[in-house]
Amino acid sequence: MTERPRVAVVVFPGSNDDHDAAWALGAMGAEPVLVWHAERELPPDTGAVVLPGGFSYGDYLRPGAIAGLASVMGAVRVFARSGGPVLGICNGFQTLCEARLLPGALRPNRQLEFVCRDARVTVETTATLFTGRCEEGQELSIPVKHGDGAWYADQGTFVQVAARGQIVLRYAEDVNGSLGNVAGLANEAGNVMGLMPHPEHAVDPLLGSADGGLLLAALVDAAADHLSVAA
Amino acid sequence: MKAVVLVRPKDGILDPQGEAVQGSLQKLGFEVGSVRIGRVIDVELAARDEDDARLQVERMCSELLANPLIESVQIRVEPEA
Numbered sequence: 001m002t003e004r005p006r007v008a009v010v011v012f013p014g015s016n017d018d019h020d021a022a023w024a025l026g027a028m029g030a031e032p033v034l035v036w037h038a039e040r041e042l043p044p045d046t047g048a049v050v051l052p053g054g055f056s057y058g059d060y061l062r063p064g065a066i067a068g069l070a071s072v073m074g075a076v077r078v079f080a081r082s083g084g085p086v087l088g089i090c091n092g093f094q095t096l097c098e099a100r101l102l103p104g105a106l107r108p109n110r111q112l113e114f115v116c117r118d119a120r121v122t123v124e125t126t127a128t129l130f131t132g133r134c135e136e137g138q139e140l141s142i143p144v145k146h147g148d149g150a151w152y153a154d155q156g157t158f159v160q161v162a163a164r165g166q167i168v169l170r171y172a173e174d175v176n177g178s179l180g181n182v183a184g185l186a187n188e189a190g191n192v193m194g195l196m197p198h199p200e201h202a203v204d205p206l207l208g209s210a211d212g213g214l215l216l217a218a219l220v221d222a223a224a225d226h227l228s229v230a231a
Numbered sequence: 232m233k234a235v236v237l238v239r240p241k242d243g244i245l246d247p248q249g250e251a252v253q254g255s256l257q258k259l260g261f262e263v264g265s266v267r268i269g270r271v272i273d274v275e276l277a278a279r280d281e282d283d284a285r286l287q288v289e290r291m292c293s294e295l296l297a298n299p300l301i302e303s304v305q306i307r308v309e310p311e312a
Contacts, residue, residue: 062298069295098298105300112247152244152301177245 004031005047005223010076012037012067012091017053017200021089024200025050028213030220037070047223048085049076051092053145053198063106063148064094073099083229085129085222086192087215090146093185093194097151102185102194103161104153109146110177116145118208119197120172121183125165128190129222133214139172140211142197149196150177151185164188169195191222232278234288237305238297239269272296284308 007030011018022032033043037056042049056067067073073095080086080101088096096102109115118141123134134140153161158179161167169184176196184195199212240246246267253266274291278284288306297304 061295065295065298105298107245107301108247110245110247112251150245154300177247 004029005220005227006031006033006043006045007048007050007220007223008033008035008042008046009050009052010035010037010070010072010092011052012054012056012070012095014056014058015052015054015091017089017198020198021050021052021200024203024212024216025220027203028217028220030223035072037067037072039072040075042072042075042079045227046079046084047227048087048219049079050219051076051086051088051095052200053090053092056091056095059091059148062094062098064091064096064098067091067095068099077101080187080192083189083191084226085219087130087219088192088194089198089200090144090149090196093196094148096192096194101192102187103157103166104151104179104185106148106196107150107152107177108148109150110174114145114147115149115176117143119144119175119183121169121197122172124167124170125186127165128168128186128193130186130193130215130218131168132221133218140169140202140214141209142199142202142212143208144175144183144197146176146196149175150179151182151196152179161185168193169197232276232281232284232311233309234274234276234284235307235309236272236274236288236292236296237269237307238272238292238302239305240267241301241303244301269302281308281310 025032171181186193202209202212
């Protein structure tokens with residue numbers, strides 16, 4: 001039996017896609033472990049971390065602002081610094097930006113409406129731990145459901161982020177007023193990524209698309225690699 | 232000691248909420264230019280004096296109360312009567 005790499009899914013008060021993420025990661029070959037936000041450590045042999053979607057702390061103050069200060073985020077920060085793969089989905093993306101693990105911030109959608117539908121996104125780079133199973137320019141169909149998904153950065157940051165190849169996914173159309181149609185963004189090292197679309201809701205053709213599985217399967221690959229390097 | 236923190240969307244940052252309210256005010260017949268929406272945060276804190284209170288609230292702002300990428304803050308310290 002091949003060993004399943006362990007992927008920690010952090011649960012904040014108000015997370016609501018934690019179980020979906022865990023289920024999808026299991027379907028992609030991982031051993032998902034739910035980790036409560038008040039923990040100070042990640043479980044032993046954690047190969048990757050997922051910050052799931054939802055409305056942590058009721059989106060009080062700013063989405064992700066309070067989650068970014070949770071106890072477990074100290075451990076997530078250390079894990080990310082060591083090169084460990086960290087994926088933030090929707091509220092997880094907002095949390096990574098608030099925790100300054102990713103550049104920029106997520107603002108209310110331009111149209112002020114909650115957007116909930118399938119979105120077409122284009123893979124801009126395969127040089128991240130999350131897009132190794134995709135091809136550059138490939139179009140994916142992954143659902144979005146958010147009210148605060150318009151990514152924003154000042155002009156200098158945007159130019160720098162684009163030049164360094166940190167824009168991972170772009171919407172094929174304007175979905176929420178996001179600067180540069182950014183749908184997903186990585187850190188400079190390519191081991192931390194946030195995205196507004198929900199790959200965990202697109203892992204089976206029965207759900208309308210299996211494209212999200214490409215991203216999550218790559219994350220599981222990266223988790224296994226991270227563990228083998230650490231061993 | 233009490234402090235009042237005004238958090239506003241930075242100049243140049245799109246404020247769709249403000250725009251929606253601006254449109255509604257115009258529909259009501261008011262001749263309004265731009266409308267921007269922020270938030271007020273009242274903080275009661277233990278501080279030695281007004282300077283100490285201001286320093287503490289400035290730290291609160293940079294660590295949590297505002298996101299400097301998109302928001303500007305204005306702090307008013309109100310000594311207790």
